[in-house]
Amino acid sequence: MIKRRRALERRITMIAVVVILQLAATLFFLVDFTGDVRADGMGKHLLAEGGAALALLAGVLFGATQVRWLVLRARQDEAAVAAAKGALADLARLRFSDWKLTAAEADVALFALKGCDVAEIAALRGAATGTVRAQLTRVYAKAGVRSQSALMALFMEELVETG
Numbered sequence: 001m002i003k004r005r006r007a008l009e010r011r012i013t014m015i016a017v018v019v020i021l022q023l024a025a026t027l028f029f030l031v032d033f034t035g036d037v038r039a040d041g042m043g044k045h046l047l048a049e050g051g052a053a054l055a056l057l058a059g060v061l062f063g064a065t066q067v068r069w070l071v072l073r074a075r076q077d078e079a080a081v082a083a084a085k086g087a088l089a090d091l092a093r094l095r096f097s098d099w100k101l102t103a104a105e106a107d108v109a110l111f112a113l114k115g116c117d118v119a120e121i122a123a124l125r126g127a128a129t130g131t132v133r134a135q136l137t138r139v140y141a142k143a144g145v146r147s148q149s150a151l152m153a154l155f156m157e158e159l160v161e162t163g
Helices: 002-040 044-098 103-113 118-125 129-143 148-159
Strands: none
Touching (some): 044 103, 044 148, 103 129, 118 129
């Protein structure tokens, strides 16, 4: 998620820079157009130049609205992810309580749900791999599943339930 956010922030920054450059060009052309009209009066060439400046201004306005939309969308996405994280955390706590997991088993189960293997869990907890295997076996038995993927599927099924 952090990589996605950084990529989005870079994209927003790049678009904002382009919009600012377009705005500078628009202002230049509008000032030039105004000066030319004052000096020479309106002609076909200046009419075309003015139309191009107005088109560029429309592009600037559109670009600015797109940057704003991207920022708002990014905020909505972050809120949705935060809500999903909260829902998953609440579900995990509820299920761990329902299954009467010990604190150590709940810790191991959470690492398993995050996709860690036995060796990673053991390293993270400072425990022996045999201890972690035994704890996972108890977690699976209490949850009524036989594997890490089945444990993950159990949680996903509850989160993605349809009507």
